[in-house]
Amino acid sequence: MRPFLRYARLLFIFARTCLVRDMEFRGNFWAGVFTNIVWVGAYFVFIKIIYANTQAVGNWTQGQSVLLLGTYALTSGLVNVFFSRNLAELPTQIRFGNFDFTVVKPVNSQFFVSMRYLNYTEVGTLAASILMIIYGVILAGIKVTFLSVLEYLILVACGLSIYYSIYLILMSTAFWFIKVENLWTLGETVFQVARTPMNIYGTAAMKVFTYVIPLVFIAHVPAETLIGLERTYEMLIGLGMTAVFVSVSSAFWRFATRYYTSASS
Amino acid sequence: MNVVRRYATILGVFVQDSLAYKSQAVLWMLTDIAPAIIMPFVWMAGLNGRDKIGGYDSGQIVMYYLTMTFLSNFVVAHLQWEIAFAAKDGQLSKFLLYPFSYMRYQYLGNIAWRMMRVFLFIPFALLWFGIFNSQIGAQTLAALNIGWQFWVALILGHLTAFFFAWALGMLAFYFIEVHAVYFTQYMLMAVFSGQLAPFDLLPPILKTMAAWTPFRYTLSFPLDILNGRLAGEAVLQGIGIQLIWMAVLYVLGAIGWKYGSRLYTGTGM
Numbered sequence: 001m002r003p004f005l006r007y008a009r010l011l012f013i014f015a016r017t018c019l020v021r022d023m024e025f026r027g028n029f030w031a032g033v034f035t036n037i038v039w040v041g042a043y044f045v046f047i048k049i050i051y052a053n054t055q056a057v058g059n060w061t062q063g064q065s066v067l068l069l070g071t072y073a074l075t076s077g078l079v080n081v082f083f084s085r086n087l088a089e090l091p092t093q094i095r096f097g098n099f100d101f102t103v104v105k106p107v108n109s110q111f112f113v114s115m116r117y118l119n120y121t122e123v124g125t126l127a128a129s130i131l132m133i134i135y136g137v138i139l140a141g142i143k144v145t146f147l148s149v150l151e152y153l154i155l156v157a158c159g160l161s162i163y164y165s166i167y168l169i170l171m172s173t174a175f176w177f178i179k180v181e182n183l184w185t186l187g188e189t190v191f192q193v194a195r196t197p198m199n200i201y202g203t204a205a206m207k208v209f210t211y212v213i214p215l216v217f218i219a220h221v222p223a224e225t226l227i228g229l230e231r232t233y234e235m236l237i238g239l240g241m242t243a244v245f246v247s248v249s250s251a252f253w254r255f256a257t258r259y260y261t262s263a264s265s
Numbered sequence: 266m267n268v269v270r271r272y273a274t275i276l277g278v279f280v281q282d283s284l285a286y287k288s289q290a291v292l293w294m295l296t297d298i299a300p301a302i303i304m305p306f307v308w309m310a311g312l313n314g315r316d317k318i319g320g321y322d323s324g325q326i327v328m329y330y331l332t333m334t335f336l337s338n339f340v341v342a343h344l345q346w347e348i349a350f351a352a353k354d355g356q357l358s359k360f361l362l363y364p365f366s367y368m369r370y371q372y373l374g375n376i377a378w379r380m381m382r383v384f385l386f387i388p389f390a391l392l393w394f395g396i397f398n399s400q401i402g403a404q405t406l407a408a409l410n411i412g413w414q415f416w417v418a419l420i421l422g423h424l425t426a427f428f429f430a431w432a433l434g435m436l437a438f439y440f441i442e443v444h445a446v447y448f449t450q451y452m453l454m455a456v457f458s459g460q461l462a463p464f465d466l467l468p469p470i471l472k473t474m475a476a477w478t479p480f481r482y483t484l485s486f487p488l489d490i491l492n493g494r495l496a497g498e499a500v501l502q503g504i505g506i507q508l509i510w511m512a513v514l515y516v517l518g519a520i521g522w523k524y525g526s527r528l529y530t531g532t533g534m
Contacts, residue, residue: 045471
């Protein structure tokens with residue numbers, strides 16, 4: 001319990017200093033919040049357009065699709081609040097040898113490179129995502145129970161962990177390839193697929209998105225849980241895939257840091 | 266002759282410059298192409314056994330997103346970022362000293378990038394045919410209207426987008442924070458220029474709004490001609506509106522430049 005408390009306290013300190021920092025440039029901060037909301041809005045408009053022309057996409061009604069998009073925005077928003085700004089910096093840290101300062105700190109290096117800077121401008125995305133989730137639930141007439149919300153939150157946590165783990169693995173390759181920022185832009189592009197119902201791409205693609213790159217757990221399966229379509233084994237697969245991805249990415253991180261040469265420091 | 270040589274030299278420099286950033290260009294193209302692969306799947310899932318959705322069958326939907334992505338490489342301009350950066354950073358001073366108009370300079374830079382993007386897109390188009398080969402038949406290709414109206418509308422759309430981006434760039438002289446405006450502009454552009462969905466499939470209210478924006482006349486209008494959605498008088502009328510938008514945006518940009526460049530202080534160098 002002690003180490004956990006220590007890291008929780010550290011995270012709290014990071015959160016405080018970042019808030020102070022962000023508040024120094026308030027104009028930029030609000031502009032950032034605003035643009036993040038606008039981006040989420042674009043795909044919401046797409047949903048509105050498509051459902052003006054049809055009743056259902058595959059077996060998904062409009063409310064269900066909005067819930068799906070809200071869930072995607074929630075997961076990716078949380079990833080951006082905690083991890084994106086940090087992991088995106090990793091290749092630069094390695095290139096200039098600044099990673100030295102991470103290595104010498106008496107904290108877990110994976111924790112430090114993943115969560116040092118929090119991005120508060122993403123609160124806009126989070127607020128928009130929660131509104132969309134509520135709107136989607138109402139529109140689809142979903143009966144939520146305590147249990148279904150709990151299951152939903154567990155699966156969102158799974159999606160978040162998987163998303164983060166893939167991000168960490170991709171960025172860790174910087175220890176060998178140095179300039180890998182573009183790799184993440186590519187990753188994010190592929191991840192956009194997770195905001196659409198994933199069963200529309202066919203059964204083969206569904207298998208890939210469940211067992212190889214488990215993007216179904218980012219939004220599809222959590223949304224299904226709340227709707228009441230999810231089957232128990234999907235929950236089990238989600239938990240299993242999360243365990244695999246978290247441990248593999250962590251092991252890969254430890255392996256990769258051994259190749260740090262501290263060049264140009 | 267001298268003038269031609271001057272333009273050709275600058276264009277040549279830009280072509281080399283754009284070739285130096287090929288990998289960057291491929292990446293940006295992938296971020297454009299991903300949603301345009303995803304969206305046809307969503308529409309096709311929306312068919313639910315019917316033949317058509319809002320007058321589009323699956324082949325036409327697929328073709329719409331392919332042609333949209335292909336043409337947006339040529340039409341959509343992003344030079345406002347570079348202008349804003351130059352105005353904030355003090356880099357603009359260099360261009361003010363050039364014996365060559367900055368607007369024409371930006372235009373040549375834009376066209377060099379556009380051409381390269383069009384060429385680089387060809388392999389992606391083939392990938393596309395691979396993914397959607399069961400939807401695109403020979404008749405879908407043959408149905409494309411590539412008459413003179415299309416080419417005129419395409420070039421005017423390209424110019425409208427250029428003057429729009431230029432006018433947006435001018436905002437950087439007057440306001441400190443323009444990035445939020447630019448990002449918002451991309452969202453409006455996505456909805457109204459046909460990047461999200463074909464004009465025909467927009468709900469009535471969005472359709473009306475789109476018709477009053479220049480976005481409709483950059484990408485979505487030439488696309489509708491190409492995909493056989495517009496013909497006859499509507500085409501000529503649209504070309505007329507394109508000319509009006511071009512003139513309006515050109516004048517706005519020129520005024521913005523005239524007074525804005527006086528506000529420029531050259532700080533940041």
